[in-house]
Amino acid sequence: MNKITKKVKRNVFHRVAFLCLLVLFTNSFSFAQEESDSNNVSLEASASAEDVATVDGEDLVMKGEKLFKANCAACHSIGDNKVVGPGLKGISDRREREWLGKWIINSADLIASGDADANAIFEEYNKVPMPPQPVSEDDIDAILAYIKTPPVKQDVVADVSTEEVVVEEDSSVSLIVFGSVALILLVLLVILNKSRVSIARLAAEKEGVSFDGPVSLMEAFRFTLRNNKGLVAAIVIVLFFTSLVKLMDGAFTIGVHTGYKPEQPIKFSHKIHAGDDKIDCNYCHSSARHSKTSGIPSLNVCMNCHKYIDGSHGKTFSYNGEEYSMEEEIKKIYKALDYDTETQTYGDNPTPVKWIKVHNLPDHVFFSHQQHVTVGNQKCQTCHGPVEEMDVVEQSSPLTMKWCIECHGETGVATKGNGYYDEMHSRMTEEYKDKWLGDDKLTVEEIGGWECAKCHY
Structure with a gap:
């Protein structure tokens, strides 16, 4: 066996050993990441469950x-x-x-x-x-x-329906699996390294020279690093930028609560009220048409109907996959208002209902419901999703800056029949009429909706 063949075989074994170590490192990183994600999900699930118990x-x-x-x-x-x-x-x-x-x-x-x-x-x-x-x-x-x-x-x-506790699968099972895989890889590395040393020594004896290559696994690893600096640099760069991308992706999820749907103290189904009964959102959230906030409806608004609809017909409704009695939930309204159904009078000891807020924006963001509902003539579903199909209202949209900007660039303002824009159009020059209204669509971006001060004044 000549020196070139010897060198090639030695490098092959070194690279195999190095790649096996790299696989072990990558699996360790992935496992740690999965364990972290699993723990986060577990904590979130626990916190969510405690909120509604x-x-x-x-x-x-x-x-x-x-x-x-x-x-x-x-x-x-x-x-x-x-x-x-x-x-x-x-x-x-x-x-x-x-x-x-x-x-x-x-x-x-x-x-x-x-x-x-x-x-x-x-x-x-x-x-x-x-x-x-x-x-x-x-x-x-x-x-x-x-x-x-x-x-x-x-x-x-x-x-929440039975108040029983279901224990999640013990993470020690995953730890055992990972440990087994790591042990197998380590054994393979030891066997490969011993085979490499044996073959290299035989080759050296045949050529009449002494073997002076690396013997232990760590020596082989260091030898591979010294003689494959380009490969090592490439792997380090790939790992660095992969970690950086993961970090940035994680940062973009901070404060984003898409899918958040807390159970309310009174089980109120929007599917029944806004969907089946077709009650206009603005009937209950009346301040959305003339205020920054949509407002939480007072229980007196509920009593406009439920003074007469008491749920005594015995019907049930679905809420987060469970069946609830309409009568029992309506009684919670009566109790909060200290309302006597026999005399139809209100007492002197009302108690507030502690509703849980679903949609939250950062404090530095200006958002006006009036501007969107009245001026822009937008439907509630544009931001809140198909509320009329939800038993439990959840955050349907991410409500991030990117999401808002994209909406302002794509969604056309409902100007037809909207007197708010009559004066704007009457003062608009022909040049801008062709530019903005030529496609029969006026977006928020075209009327300055991308200016920073519109939302961050």
């Missing part, structure tokens, strides 16, 4: 978690980081319980009383008092207990 019979911390998410999480974290208001970690140690109760229930009254701490916080946070919270003293105790000792998340999913 009932509090009856649960301990104080679990009750506090639900109350915190419903009332506090939009402005506060349970850690040290500031959101809108300060982080609440250690708040029970820094403030007395009586003071916290007064601040949570009505901070404005506490500030007006001249309390030094309350006024210091008021000054620190731009002289904006915290809105009064519709919680009882027991609720406050539960919230403070949750902040002090938040529960450790478990990989479980709660069935």
